[in-house]
Amino acid sequence: MTNKLNRRQFNRVCSSMIAGAFAAATIPSPAAARTAYPSTRLLDSDKSPLKPDALKAGEPYLFFYPYVTTPCFLIDLGAAATASSLADSGGNAYNWRGGVGPNGSIVAYSAICSHKMSHPAREISFINYRHDNISFISHEGKTEERSGLISCCSERSVYDPHQGAKVLSGPAPQPLAAIELQIDEGTGELFATASYGGDMYDKFFDKFGFRAAIEHRIDDPRQLSGESASVHKIAEYSRQTIKC
Numbered sequence: 001m002t003n004k005l006n007r008r009q010f011n012r013v014c015s016s017m018i019a020g021a022f023a024a025a026t027i028p029s030p031a032a033a034r035t036a037y038p039s040t041r042l043l044d045s046d047k048s049p050l051k052p053d054a055l056k057a058g059e060p061y062l063f064f065y066p067y068v069t070t071p072c073f074l075i076d077l078g079a080a081a082t083a084s085s086l087a088d089s090g091g092n093a094y095n096w097r098g099g100v101g102p103n104g105s106i107v108a109y110s111a112i113c114s115h116k117m118s119h120p121a122r123e124i125s126f127i128n129y130r131h132d133n134i135s136f137i138s139h140e141g142k143t144e145e146r147s148g149l150i151s152c153c154s155e156r157s158v159y160d161p162h163q164g165a166k167v168l169s170g171p172a173p174q175p176l177a178a179i180e181l182q183i184d185e186g187t188g189e190l191f192a193t194a195s196y197g198g199d200m201y202d203k204f205f206d207k208f209g210f211r212a213a214i215e216h217r218i219d220d221p222r223q224l225s226g227e228s229a230s231v232h233k234i235a236e237y238s239r240q241t242i243k244c
């Protein structure tokens with residue numbers, strides 16, 4: 001049934017079902033900024049439910065959500081990431097809720113660059129999380145060096161995953177869309193439940209949908225992720241990862 005509804009129709013139907021299924025997050029986002037999708041359980045390489053302690057701090061992982069073709073970063077930053085106030089390129093403000101997990105250090109973002117949609121693919125990835133130091137030119141024109149950032153080497157945009165993936169450098173016009181994570185209090189399992197902030201999904205399908213469908217061996221690139229999504233180390237998913 002779900003594939004016959006467009007995304008916004010589906011969201012309206014599902015948002016009330018999803019709300020309340022998990023423990024409430026700490027800061028509510030403005031309703032307009034949050035788009036609810038079906039809750040997707042994250043699975044490890046053995047197809048078992050992924051729990052926070054299975055993630056290695058500083059190791060970037062990849063899963064596909066809210067659609068089977070749209071990649072997302074999953075990262076344990078190794079230190080708590082606190083809530084941030086952000087805005088998309090249209091000036092719409094929203095609150096990023098901060099990290100989850102025992103240390104508040106686990107975050108997830110769409111891995112589609114908000115500039116020209118560079119994203120991890122099987123052959124190559126120009127956008128990556130860097131736990132080591134990188135240097136970049138800030139918007140104030142200063143050369144800075146920092147670790148724990150997401151760097152897109154296509155045109156050198158840099159995002160800070162500790163602060164809702166806000167843009168620190170480069171031509172990206174808005175933060176990466178944030179993926180809302182929830183941890184089931186009973187089982188400790190990790191779920192992706194929504195996307196918020198400015199997302200690139202429709203533009204991604206227009207530009208890359210055909211190629212993405214072939215890569216994922218499906219007919220419809222807009223197929224929702226559904227009940228579960230596998231989590232991969234990016235280094236094992238993309239044959240080549242570009243660092244800059």
Ligand code: FES
Pocket residue numbers: 113114115116117118152153154155156157170171172
């Ligand atoms: S596509 Fe990422 S900086 Fe241009």
